[in-house]
Amino acid sequence: MTEFKRPDGRKIDATRPMKAKVGIVKNADGSALFQFGGTIAIAAVYGPKEMHPRNKRNPAKGTLRCTYNMNSFSVSDRIRPGPSRRSTEISKVTEWSLEPIVMLGDYAGQVVDVHIQIIQADASTRCAGINAAAMALAQAGIPMTDLVSSISIGKLDKQLVVDVDKAEEDWEDGEGATDIALSFVHNNEKLSHIQLDGYITAEQLKEAVELGKQATKKVYELQKEALKNPGKEVSA
Amino acid sequence: MKTPKITIDRIKKYLAEGKRFDGRKPEEFRDLEIEFGVSKKAEGSARVKLGNTEVIVGIKMGVSEPYPDSPNKGNLMVTAELLPLSSPRIEAGPPRFPAIELGRVIDRGLRESHFIDFEKLCIEPGKKVWTLFVDIYTINDDGNLLDAGGIGAVAALMNAKIPKYDEENSRVLHDEHSEENVPLTKERPISITGYKVGDKILFDPTREEEDAGETKVTVGISHGIISSMQKGNETDLDTEMFGEMIDMAEKVWQDLVTKIEKFIK
Numbered sequence A: 001m002t003e004f005k006r007p008d009g010r011k012i013d014a015t016r017p018m019k020a021k022v023g024i025v026k027n028a029d030g031s032a033l034f035q036f037g038g039t040i041a042i043a044a045v046y047g048p049k050e051m052h053p054r055n056k057r058n059p060a061k062g063t064l065r066c067t068y069n070m071n072s073f074s075v076s077d078r079i080r081p082g083p084s085r086r087s088t089e090i091s092k093v094t095e096w097s098l099e100p101i102v103m104l105g106d107y108a109g110q111v112v113d114v115h116i117q118i119i120q121a122d123a124s125t126r127c128a129g130i131n132a133a134a135m136a137l138a139q140a141g142i143p144m145t146d147l148v149s150s151i152s153i154g155k156l157d158k159q160l161v162v163d164v165d166k167a168e169e170d171w172e173d174g175e176g177a178t179d180i181a182l183s184f185v186h187n188n189e190k191l192s193h194i195q196l197d198g199y200i201t202a203e204q205l206k207e208a209v210e211l212g213k214q215a216t217k218k219v220y221e222l223q224k225e226a227l228k229n230p231g232k233e234v235s236a
Numbered sequence B: 001m002k003t004p005k006i007t008i009d010r011i012k013k014y015l016a017e018g019k020r021f022d023g024r025k026p027e028e029f030r031d032l033e034i035e036f037g038v039s040k041k042a043e044g045s046a047r048v049k050l051g052n053t054e055v056i057v058g059i060k061m062g063v064s065e066p067y068p069d070s071p072n073k074g075n076l077m078v079t080a081e082l083l084p085l086s087s088p089r090i091e092a093g094p095p096r097f098p099a100i101e102l103g104r105v106i107d108r109g110l111r112e113s114h115f116i117d118f119e120k121l122c123i124e125p126g127k128k129v130w131t132l133f134v135d136i137y138t139i140n141d142d143g144n145l146l147d148a149g150g151i152g153a154v155a156a157l158m159n160a161k162i163p164k165y166d167e168e169n170s171r172v173l174h175d176e177h178s179e180e181n182v183p184l185t186k187e188r189p190i191s192i193t194g195y196k197v198g199d200k201i202l203f204d205p206t207r208e209e210e211d212a213g214e215t216k217v218t219v220g221i222s223h224g225i226i227s228s229m230q231k232g233n234e235t236d237l238d239t240e241m242f243g244e245m246i247d248m249a250e251k252v253w254q255d256l257v258t259k260i261e262k263f264i265k
Helices: A085-101 A125-139 A202-228 B005-016 B097-112 B145-159 B207-212 B239-264
Strands: A018-022 A030-036 A039-050 A063-070 A110-120 A148-156 A159-162 A177-185 A190-197 B032-036 B044-050 B053-064 B075-081 B122-124 B128-140 B161-166 B171-181 B190-197 B200-203 B215-222 B225-232
Touching: A018 A125, A018 A202, A030 A125, A039 A125, A063 A085, A063 A125, A085 A110, A085 A125, A085 A148, A085 A177, A085 A190, A110 A125, A125 A148, A125 A177, A125 A202, A148 A190, A148 A202, A159 A202, A177 A202, A190 A202, B005 B190, B005 B200, B005 B207, B032 B145, B032 B239, B044 B145, B053 B145, B053 B161, B053 B171, B075 B097, B075 B145, B097 B128, B097 B145, B097 B190, B097 B215, B097 B225, B128 B145, B145 B190, B145 B215, B145 B239, B190 B207, B190 B239, B200 B239, B215 B239
Parallel strands: A063 A110, B075 B128
Antiparallel strands: A018 A030, A030 A039, A039 A110, A148 A159, A148 A177, A177 A190, B032 B044, B044 B053, B053 B128, B122 B128, B161 B171, B190 B200, B190 B215, B215 B225
16 A cells, blocks of 8 residues: 655654744733644633623632634635634633643632634644643643643545644545544543544544544643743744 | 722823833833734734734735725725733623724724725726735733734735735635735835823833823824824823824834834845
8 A cells, every 4th residue: 555645745643843832922821822833823821810790600619711713814714803603612612621630629709711812724723722722721820630732633535644734624535534623631641622523434533532642642742841941932 | 900090100200200110211112023924824914012012913805896986996904803812901702992993093094194005906997806904913912002003004014915816716816825015105104102191291101101191192104194193082182292292203103114114124
């Protein structure tokens, strides 16, 4: 069998060049940038602080609140500024993906806001956003058990690949493209987020998850390195 | 979250002696940094830093029908999003007045100054013209977002290339970048905002200084010609101080343009 060729020539288990940096928004309690090739996400954390409106307060523990937003010019066809159905859903799955690691038990009635902004998009934006958000939370000193690291796995025709870019997302040959975004809690290796759209067997999906688990370990190492060197851009 | 009264009083006391917390002169801007091409899917983009204030501005272009009153001219639309990411004071939700004002004031400055040659943005009179979308995003708010946004808009427009257009299928080919610049003139319409603090005037305020401001006047100015203006906030202003503000704005413009041209080279 001939070696599968990805549009940009990457190996099937290779991510695009990754960059990470902590401390990029001065006003924020914590902030970070995460980049997969042409996809750039930044995140800023504010809190814990009093929750407004009051009726949203949880008397049992603090609330994690995420918002995902794209710059209108981050994609080819301009996006109308403001929230959309898509961004609302991504905000929520981002929240769910980070929920397992944050310990907000001591912050009853308060909220930690995580704002994610996509500066430039070349697919896998939610994964970059989650990676940046986890780093920003850590820098803000929010009590956490662990980090969350996120990656996308693609299936192009029958071939699984790591870190999908736009050209791959638009793959049309054979069985077309399947896009799987997933996030892992590092130490216990549990899934905190998975979404899929495409066309894939259960067996191959399990394979994809395993591939994703391995790939997020590289993401984790970079996140950790950036957190140890605030203000410095690190790459892998 | 508001600047405490004690700080505002101190700012005023200092200013009465011609001093500012960071040692600047009243009309002196903070260090300006401009970086181009910060978002590659945009037709053009720029990041502007004024001290700790940071904005990103991007240009997108689309083809649409002209307005009936200007059938042979392209369109311009300027919007600003004040991101909660950029400040603990900004809340999520629909655009509030400061975001709308930012977009509109910068829009007028660009539109009326003859900076953009709108007639050259016409593809087919009465039918098809280019629309320029100038979108401003705040990354860190430490005061004077208005002037930073205005500089960013000019810089991003100067960085922009018109995408190719497939006339037959009426499709903009965003990913096939051309080498054709957006038609711009030698004008440099910079929005410059003067603030009245006590009986003094200052420019490029930090967040705290902006809070101390009682009223502000934004002047869209290019080569000595004023083409847009907005007085903001509720306090009134005597004409003498108003005149002084405009004179100062003209000098500030010269300084800023010199600095901006260095980044463009």
